[in-house]
Amino acid sequence: MRNTENKTNNHGGNYHSRSVVKVECGHNMGTAVCVSTGTTGDLFLTCAHVVQYKIQLVILRYDGYVIRGKVIYVTHKDDPNDIAIIISGHNVANIIPCKISNNIPSAGQKVFAVGYACEENVPAIVFGNVQKSTLNTITTSCNVRTGFSGGPVFTSDGQMLGLTIGKLSLGIVHFVLPSTKFISTIKKHILTNDLKNINNLDFKSPLKKMFWNKGISHKNLICHI
Numbered sequence: 001m002r003n004t005e006n007k008t009n010n011h012g013g014n015y016h017s018r019s020v021v022k023v024e025c026g027h028n029m030g031t032a033v034c035v036s037t038g039t040t041g042d043l044f045l046t047c048a049h050v051v052q053y054k055i056q057l058v059i060l061r062y063d064g065y066v067i068r069g070k071v072i073y074v075t076h077k078d079d080p081n082d083i084a085i086i087i088s089g090h091n092v093a094n095i096i097p098c099k100i101s102n103n104i105p106s107a108g109q110k111v112f113a114v115g116y117a118c119e120e121n122v123p124a125i126v127f128g129n130v131q132k133s134t135l136n137t138i139t140t141s142c143n144v145r146t147g148f149s150g151g152p153v154f155t156s157d158g159q160m161l162g163l164t165i166g167k168l169s170l171g172i173v174h175f176v177l178p179s180t181k182f183i184s185t186i187k188k189h190i191l192t193n194d195l196k197n198i199n200n201l202d203f204k205s206p207l208k209k210m211f212w213n214k215g216i217s218h219k220n221l222i223c224h225i
Contacts, residue, residue: 016154017123019098022116023069023086023150024059025051031115031123031151032060032069032086033160034097036190042095043190044086045182046150047165048075049224051084061121062092073198080136081201082165082177084150085189098152100183101159105130110156111140113164113174115148123151128174138162138176146225166224 023030023046030050036043044060051058051071060067073085105111109130116123128142140153144164152160153176162176181201188197 014125015096016098016112016114016152016158017125018094018096020062020114020116020123020151021067021092021095022061022121022123022147023050024061025056028052029116029118029147030149031147031164033114033150033152033163034092034095035100035186036097037091037095039091041088041090042092042097044069044088045163045186046084046086047082047163047177047224048077048079048084049082049165050150051086053077058086060086060088060092061116062095065093067092072195073201075202079202081181083163083182083201085186085198098154098160099158100179100186101155101161102180102183103159103161104135104178104180105133105138105155105161107132111142111153111161112156113140113142113144113148113151113153115144115151115164117145118147120147131173133178136178136181137165138178140174140176141172142174143172144174144225149225164225 019034023032032044032046058069060069068089069086112127126142128140131139148164151164153162162178165175165177167174185200
């Protein structure tokens with residue numbers, strides 16, 4: 001199936017929707033995905049632009065619950081790794097952390113994106129196929145909408161292959177930050193709970209930034225959603 005959309009009546013209706021929450025940060029809205037649960041709170045990933053590139057408090061919504069969350073890490077505005085980490089103030093009832101893929105998808109592979117379209121409190125699922133995959137970005141045919149930013153993109157076997165970062169300003173080209181860019185850092189942070197480990201998410205190399213701007217992807221063409 002291509003470019004079709006399903007909505008779940010509740011989080012129990014679809015396993016994959018049970019890992020996502022809606023993020024509210026002032027006037028900004030987006031989606032986050034749970035990657036770990038713990039006794040002091042749950043850990044979520046979203047996009048840095050969803051939380052306005054700031055360390056701050058945010059609101060998380062899930063299955064009728066309203067939870068306070070805190071951004072504990074965020075990349076800079078000019079960093080191609082558009083990612084932020086949020087920890088909830090307490091455990092979110094019935095949420096299920098997703099499984100993160102460490103594989104690079106192939107062209108044509110079936111995928112689906114999960115997210116909260118703006119003004120909606122029920123997650124939607126949009127299906128598509130991988131169009132192109134590189135070390136720094138994945139493009140798919142999933143027709144995502146405003147509010148999907150920060151939400152997970154899953155393979156057909158239910159593993160998260162990345163986060164929605166936006167879409168082409170014209171046409172249906174969906175941009176995804178590959179999970180291979182952050183899986184090892186996130187897993188290390190989950191094991192150690194040491195914020196020093198997540199500094200590896202920054203794009204520190206000038207050569208990598210130049211490589212990004214010279215052809216892998218150009219952020220000026222991406223419309224954040």
